[in-house]
Amino acid sequence: MSSSQNLGGATRCGRVVGPTLDKIIKNAAWRKHTFLVSACKSVLDKLESLSDSPDPSSPLFGLSTSDSDAVLETLLLSLDTAYTKVVEPALDCSFNLFSLSLLRGEVCSSSPDSLLYKLIHAICKVYSLGEESVELAVLRVLLAAVRSPLIMIRGDCLLHLVRTCYNVYLGGFNGTNQICAKSVLAQIMIIVFTRSEANSMDVSSFKTVNVNDLLAITDKNVNEGNSVHICQGFINDVVTAGEAAPPPEFRLVIEPGENPEDGGTSKIREDGFLLFKNLCKLSMKFSSQENTDDQILVRGKTLSLELLKVIVDNGGPIWRSDERQLTPKICRFLNAIKQYLCLSLLKNSALSVMSIFQLQCAIFTSLLRKYRSGMKSEVGIFFPMLVLRVLENVLQPSFLQKMTVLSLLDNICQDPYLIIDIFVNFDCDVESPNIFERIVNGLLKTALGPPPGSSTTLTAVQDITFRHESVKCLVSIIKAMGTWMDQQFSVGESLLPKSVENEALGDNYSNPNEEDGTTADHDFHPDLSSESSEAATLEQRRAYKIELQKGVALFNRKPSKGIEFLISSKKVGSSPDEVVSFLRDTTSLNPTMIGDYLGEREEFPMKVMHAYVDSFDFKEMNFGEAIRFFLRGFRLPGEAQKIDRIMEKFAERFCKCNPNSFSSADTAYVLAYSVIMLNTDAHNIMVKEKMTKADFIKNNRGIDDGKDLPEEYLGALYDQVVKNEIKMSSDSSAPESRQSNGLNKLLGLDGILNLVYWTQTEEKAVGANGLLIKHIQEKFRSKSGKSESAYHVVTDVAILRFMVDVSWGPMLAAFSVTLDQNDDRLAAVECLRGFRYAVHVTAVMGMQTQRDAFVTSMAKFTNLHCAGDMKQKNVDAVKAIISIAIEDGNHLQDAWEHILTCLSRIEHLQLLGEGAPSDASYFASSETEEKKALGFPNLKKKGALQNPVMMAVVRGGSYDSSAIGPNVSALVRQDQINNFIANLNLLDQIGSFQLSNVYAHSQRLKTEAIVAFVKALCKVSMSELQSPTDPRVFSLTKLVEIAHYNMNRIRLVWSRIWSILSDFFVSVGLSENLSVAIFVMDSLRQLSMKFLEREELANYNFQNEFLRPFVIVMQKSSSAEIRELIVRCISQMVLSRVSNVKSGWKSVFKVFTTAAADERKNIVVLAFETMEKIVREYFSYITETEATTFTDCVRCLITFTNSKFTNDVSLNAIAFLRFCALKLADGGLVWNEKSRSSSPSTPVTDDCAPNIQNFMEVDENISYWVPLLTGLSKLTSDSRLAIRKSSLEVLFNILKDHGHLFSQTFWIGVFSSVIYPIFNSLWGEKDLLSKDKDEHSSLPSTYGPHSNGVSWDSETSAMAAQSLVDLFVSFFTVIRSQLSSVVSLLAGLIRSPAQGPTVAGIGALLRLADELGGRFSEDEWMEIFLAVKEAASLTLSSFMKILRIIDDVQDEETLSDQDFSNEDNVDEDSLQTMSYVVSRTKSHITVQLQVIQVVTDLYRVHQQSLLASHVAVILEILSSITSHAHQLNSDLILQKKVRRACSILELSEPPMLHFENDTHQNYLEVLQDILTDNPGVSVELSIESQLITVCVKILKMYLKCTVFEGAELEETKQPKNWILPMGAAAKEEAAARSPLVVAVLKALRGLKGDSFKRYAPTFFQLLVELVRSEHINSQVPQVLSTVFHTCMGPMMGE
Secondary structure, eight states: OHHHHTTTOSSHHHHHHHHHHHHHHHHSOTTTTHHHHHHHHHHHHHHHTOOOOOOTTOSBTTSOHHHHHHHHHHHHHHHHTOOHHHHHHHHHHHHHHHHTTOBOEEEOTTOTTOHHHHHHHHHHHGGGGOOHHHHHHHHHHHHHHHHOTTEEEOHHHHHHHHHHHHHHHHHOSSHHHHHHHHHHHHHHHHHHHHHHHHTSSOOOOOOOOOHHHHTTTSOGGGOOTTHHHHHHHHHHHHHHHTTSOOOTTOOOOOOOOSSGGGTTTHHHHHHHHHHHHHHHHHHTOOOOSSOSOOHHHHHHHHHHHHHHHHHHHTOOGGGTSOOTTSOTTSOOHHHHIIIIIHHHHHHHTTOOOHHHHHHHHHHHHHHHHHHGGGOHHHHHHHIIIIIIHHHTOOSSOOHHHHHHHHHHHHHHTTOHHHHHHHIIIIITOTTSOOHHHHHHHHHHHHHHOSOTTOOOSOOHHHHHHHHHHHHHHHHHHHHHHHHHHHHHHTOOSOOSOGGGTTSOTTOOOSOHHHHTTOOOHHHHOTTGGGBOOOHHHHHHHHHHHHHHHHHHHHHHHOHHHHHHHHHHTTSSOSSHHHHHHHHHHOTTSOHHHHHHHHTOOSHHHHHHHHHHHHTOOOTTOOHHHHHHHHTTSSOOOSSHHHHHHHHHHHHHHHHHHSTTSOSSHHHHHHHHHHHHHHHHHHHOTTOOSOOOHHHHHHHTTTTBTTBOOOHHHHHHHHHHHHHSOOOOGGGSSSOOOTTSOHHHHHHTOHHHHHHTOOOSSOOOOTHHHHHHHHHHHHHHHHHHTSOOOOOBOOOOTTHHHHHHHHHHHHHHHHHHHHHHHOOOHHHHHHHHHHHHHHHHHHHHTTOHHHHHHHHHHHHHHTOGGGGGGOOHHHHHHHHHHHHHHHHSGGGOGGGHHHHHHHHHHHHHHHHHHHTOOOTHHHHOOGGGHHHHHHOOOOHHHHOOOOOHHHHHHHHOOOTTOSSSOSOOSSOOOHHHHHHHHHHHHHGGGSOHHHHHHHHHGGGGSOHHHHHHHHHHHHHHHHHHHTOSSOOOOHHHHHHHHHHHHTTTSOHHHHHHHHHHHHHHHHHHHTOSOHHHHHHHHHHHHHHHHHHTTSOOOTTOOHHHHHHHHHHHHHHHOOOHHHHHHHHHHHHHHHHHSGGGOGGGHHHHHHHHHHHHTOSOHHHHHHHHHHHHHHHHHOHHHHTSSOTTHHHHHHHHHHHHHTOSSOHHHHHHHHHHHHHHHHHHHTTOOHHHHHTTTSOOOOOOOTTSOGGGGGGTTSOHHHHTHHHHHHHHHHHTTOSSHHHHHHHHHHHHHHHHHHGGGOOHHHHHHHIIIIIHHHHHGGGTTOOTTOSSOOTTOOOOOTTOOOOSOOOOOHHHHHHHHHHHHHHHHHTHHHHGGGHHHHHHHHHHHHTOSSHHHHHHHHHHHHHHHHHHGGGOOHHHHHHHHHHHHHHHHHHHHHHHHHHGGGTTSOOGGGSOTTTTTOGGGSOHHHHHHHHHHHHHHHHHHHHHHHHHHHHHHHHHHHGGGOOHHHHHHHHHHHHHHHHHHHHHHHOHHHHHHHHHHHHHHTOOOOOHHHHHHHHHHHHHHHHHHHHHHOHHHHHHHTHHHHHHHHHHHHHHHHHHHHSOOHHHHHHHTOOTTOOOOOOHHHHHHHHHHHHHHHHHHHHHHTSOHHHHHHHHHHHHHHHHHHHHSOOSSTHHHHHHHHHIIIIIHHHHHO
16 A cells, blocks of 8 residues: 555655556556556656656646656546546546646647647547446546636637536436536536636635526436435535645746736636627527427527526626726627527527526526616516516416416515616616516406406416415515615615514515625616616606507507697607607507508698608619518508508609609509509408409509500519518517507517517427517617616615505505405415505505505405404404504504504404493493393303394494494394304404504604504594494593503694594583593593693693693583583592692683583582682692783682672682782782793783783783783672672772782773773663763773673662772872773763762762862863763753653643543553653753752862862853753643653652752852852853843743733733732742742842942843732742842932
């Protein structure tokens, strides 16, 4: 053994080669291989003496060139022997040399004399020995040679090496060898192209091929037991053996390439390119016509495609990048794919070999994944051809073929970027087909299966498989869309919810390319095609494309309409030339419709036709070629006139292009018609007798201006047409596929797709594919000269909106139909996954319509509305809905309503199953008490009673029905109940925890989501509560729960939530169902108690908002029970959480205010008890946060004062108002003390007058007096005496006690808004301060809030007036400006028709003058007297209007003496009128006398302070009243009517005479006083003259009743000295006037001598008449005598 180890010497090569040579020597045949043996021995001997001595030019490590050549020649000789025992050691030695990197050199056909070149060829040659071991050894050596980093096998040598492996594969000794050959080839591809990627031989490691993957599609039949394991070990051993690093000093030197700039490195890529090109050519070999079933050729093609697949799968960036370092002769690798691989795929598309089709799909998938950015046009061709064509074939597809396509689609859908890129670059590109749309629609067709009634070749199992796989693909598509969206939003790596991560093995979102070590297209080229399109631009392109398609479709139905539409929408220009370009370039147009349009006779179509024909160039074409070329783009119309117009223009154009062809255009026109007729005759199978050449020539005689065309010309034309039919473009290819998209026509793809239309027959003659290859090559050549259309990469998720618009309808239909018609669990789960992903995408994108459609469909599939028919898939749908609620709750918005409705129904069914009584039992009326006690039986154990509610559930209903079963009268069968119970067991899979988790999860929802959630839950709860048959509170209780869960959200969010909840609680709180309303209000109370546990900062208003529902329900509820409950709830909350009520006091007081006005006494008393406790014990809390709540408190107390049930409440409320005033005056508003520097809101009193604003300009604290004072002011008109007096007393006490705090401006407001309305209320609508209003005006006073016109008693009037005077006196300095108004007010009291106010007014006015008389100014005195004067004048004028109403009453002159006192002759209206007049007359007299009394008293008391102007006003007042009294007493008719009325009504007559006497008496006395006591004023005002005038007037009145006037004497013809006795009436009047006359005489007697003398002529005659008169009173003559004696006598004596 030691000698064997020493064979070959000390060199490394010797140690490898020596044992091999020794073995060869031993195995060789001495006679036959003598030369070989000697050579081996020679080499061995030489190696013994050598040591490692590196030679830069030597191919073997450590040996010289000559020694290396000797060793290699020996190996060549061994291989050439073709003797197995010699060949095998030589192969082993070669393997070792290659794997140990002891050989180096470049092996190429340019150096055929190279020993390495010969060695490789020799190794390739010995495979033909037919030995199994030799075949494997050859494969082993060849792989090691390629694997060696020091052996560069190039060009033809590399191809020869590959061909050798091919041959082993195709004719291998056994299946194992064939698999090994295939594996070796695959490994060689990996090695070669890995080095091409690196552009270097120094690649440390290579990916090892997986043999199992190679057998996935083909060669499964050659697998012999453990062949795969053997082959995998074989490959691994070779690759691992070659991983040894070569000696450091032993390197391969590569000669530079043709381009010195490349540094020689391009040779590696040249080899890769060459190998790739030849594999493509090898894959395009077709069988010969003689041997159409060449299986060897098919296997070779298959192997080539498999190797191409390996290359493409393992391709790197070099395949996509523009390699600038490549030599100009070498194209980009990407161009190589386009030029060779794509052509190979196209050529093989016509084959029916399934393995080839599967490989095509696999290669296309890899191309799509990695190279789509550079192959946009090719993808646009291959996708319809390979995928869509098969996918859209629903009726008669190949099962394996379609399954392959479905698998392809599912595979590409695993890459989210791929799906998005397809839509963006094809469906949004006008020049590309709608691939994504067709994929989705094709999958829908497959999912729905063949249409009913259609014939199909599919078995039932195949159809079901197709349906499931297509649904799976649709799920993968929507899942990919969601994954891409999430990645763009950075939502997370996985779209799949955590709760179902283990639902399926494939539910992960990692990029599938990462698993096999490759990288996706978008990762290598983030900026490829450098256009990152935004969604807006893509939307425009998408819209443009859709509109263009619409125009094309319209054209294909009605050409003229289509052109008009396209022009109007600016898709086509308006000029004829632009329309012609559209007609010629758009291949999706129907050729027949083009012909019809060109034949129209309208002006514009005619112009288009002329432009269309003129666009052809027929120069140097013969007539047959020209007409064939012309008719290539359209089909001639069937109408002769249209053909005539087109052919006429064609003839003109042909002759213009070829002027020497015919003598005139008429010749061409006729000949064109003849050619068309000949074409139809020759090629129409319906024509039995064909036209002969002679007939054709005969028919065309004389058409050239009477001459004949040459017969040779016509004969040649005849032969052309007969042999080669003139076909329109629509006739030149196979029949159109009705399932193809219109855009394929637009791209010119329909011709390709029709040519390669898949058939299930075997491959036919080569001729069948010739046209295909030629046509496709023309397409690629035409595209190669054009720039590649831009490839767009988007990051804007808005693009998903357009994708969803395209796909949501088909997806919804596919998922729904499959879920509805299929009970298979796996299919149902897949559909539900699709629903979930669709909801996720549409919800996040905010696509409301689509989201709601998916959610609604899922909700319906739960079948909860018809629980008797539930199945496992329905329960799975429930689970899916719960998952959606948790995972996508932030985006569900309005769809929450459907989900929450499902949750409500689940809970209802679960309760029924557990036997718990329904909520309706608690809300039922009294007649169902017995049923309440029974409840529901446990359905799962005991069956079911015939309860209406349960029967309705069992019977079921529609999804949208509020009541599950409308017909509750019919009984259900026992089998229905049993089925229902069994279905309830299914619901046990859904625990209560899962339901509760949805609601608990609400606290994690975002702002908009929680608002939508609450809104939806309110709707569901409302629906539950309003159910006429089965009201429930499940959602209501959940509302309380979620409110509690979300109570800690920020204020802005919680405010929005509570706004919705508040409206809900109000709406349900006002429910007609009392039990429901009570339950709701109690729930609100619980929620409020929880919320009141939280602190509220100052200046916030949320506690108030939270309690607002109580206020609204309290104000609007018609139920006393509800109102009482609210009062109790508020009382409990306030008293237990008084420190946290804060801004909620507003709502608290509003509730109590409403309660105070309630019609139920117990509610009023209950509310006041709490109110009393609040004011007494917790007043400081009321204004702790905001002082404006003081206003609400006051308003509440004022409302309590108006309570009609008990005076105790009202009086206590008034007392509390005084307490509030004390707190306010003492600065008890804590809020104001703490926040003085802030600007509190001004309290608003809704019912105060506009000029209350006068209060509020100085101090906010002062302004809070307004509601308190105005409220007490209103109370003064209360109908209850005790309340009136108490409110008056408290009001004026408050003003008097705290008035010093008020400013002058505020006092003005107090008078106008508080005090004056008190007195205005005396006459209701009459404003005592109004100066221009009529007494009977119905206009309300400005500040008169009391419209009830409550009359005060004298005590109250006096109290009010005196309180007013006291207040005015106390604060006279501040409120002096209100004197005129106060005086006017008192004057108004004086003129009041009621006795009490009049007396009060007089007393108050006198006291005012007594207290302040010395402080009044001249103007103020004038204001007082003018006010009195105005009051008097208003009284006089108003009274005269009253007197007018008796003008229509008959006087006594119209009645007989007998009728005068007959009451029966007087109508009732007249009696009432007269009674009213009598009453008012008496009151009027009293008022006037009191006015005179006031004026007289004022003058006498304050005469020293009065000026002449004041006295003048006084005298005017007295004069006017006196004159009025005289006028009233002088109206005889009035007196008669009054006397008659008083007689009838048995009333005392008004003292009109006494009124007149008293007024004159007062007037006279005042004049006398002035004359006596105030001489200055007397002289200034001519008092003597006024006195004489009054005296004369009085004397005349007296004489009138005592003596006859002269005229009367003459009428009676009696002597003047006759004295007739007076009547009774005259005597009575004379007696009444006598004291007045005595006073007059005394006044005259008191005149000074000069004055008496001066005025004597005025009254002397009257004195004389007095002497003649009959006097009733003896005092009159006595005083008269004194006057004559003392005054007249001395004067006459002079």
